[in-house]
Amino acid sequence: MxxxxxxxxxxxxxxxxxxxxxxxxxxxxxxxxxxxxxxxxxxxxxxIHQFQSGGKIPIVYADGKPSGLFADTCDFCMASLEGTAFVKDSSGNSTIINFAKSGDSSFVNCRACKRFAASKLNVESWGRTLWSKSQGFGDGxxxxxxxxxxxxxxxxxxxxxxxxxxxxxxxxxxxxxxxxxxxxxxxxxxxxxxxxxxxxxxxxxxxxxxxxxxxxxxxxxxxxxxxxxxxxxxxxxxxxxxxxxxxxxx
Known part of the structure; x- marks a missing residue:
């Protein structure tokens, strides 16, 4: 990275x-x-977490629409923890995504990322993150x-x-x-x-x-x-x- x-x-x-x-x-x-x-x-x-779009975990917006961007387990979970991320696609374009809400189903088990395996934080909720598009450095x-x-x-x-x-x-x-x-x-x-x-x-x-x-x-x-x-x-x-x-x- x-x-x-x-x-x-x-x-x-x-x-x-x-x-x-x-x-x-x-x-x-x-x-x-x-x-x-x-x-x-x-x-x-x-x-702000920054990563290249890739992996198998979809970045889905709060309205249920796919963003076309993907993440691996650790990138998805780090972005969820920080609340904002810069994601660069294969064409070199960057999208700023911001935590919107937690959905009903999980996209990924964040405990599978070694960094968060033993975390005392509510890691389980991070895998349910749904996103919104943002600008600048993200939304508060x-x-x-x-x-x-x-x-x-x-x-x-x-x-x-x-x-x-x-x-x-x-x-x-x-x-x-x-x-x-x-x-x-x-x-x-x-x-x-x-x-x-x-x-x-x-x-x-x-x-x-x-x-x-x-x-x-x-x-x-x-x-x-x-x-x-x-x-x-x-x-x-x-x-x-x-x-x-x-x-x-x-």
Missing amino acids: KGILSGFLVVVHLMVISQTSPTDFLFPAPPNQKELTSQKLWSTQYY VKNYRLVPFRTIAVDKEVIPYGTVLYIPAARGKKILLPDGEEAVHDGYFFAGDTGGAIKKNHIDIFTGIYEGNPFPEVIKSNENKTVDAFIITDQTIVDALAGLHLKKAF
């Missing part, structure tokens, strides 16, 4: 109409941090799109959708944007997605096509290792990140 990554990057640049840039991460630290509501959160990360909840290094998946009962969080431990960390540019993160994140495994004080940070860990002090994938996060009330910042995530921004 790594051998086709550079080709996918080129396609991504052509497909993504609105692209994050270093100047998107220049908000100042909140001057009233001590007055803000704080939460203890633990974090994982998710990113409501009318939001996913934005690398900004979007977080949340449990809406704990963190309502549309909330902006400031995580001091992420501020000042260098990130590699999808176009290859570097930026320094300002620590702000937008609650624009969710996931079946995201419960209570667990957040999931979206890193686009970047599979490394850009925030090692934050992303520890351990519920016992929490970080401080603050709910932002500055309407200028809230409106800016909300606008960045709205699909109409394409």
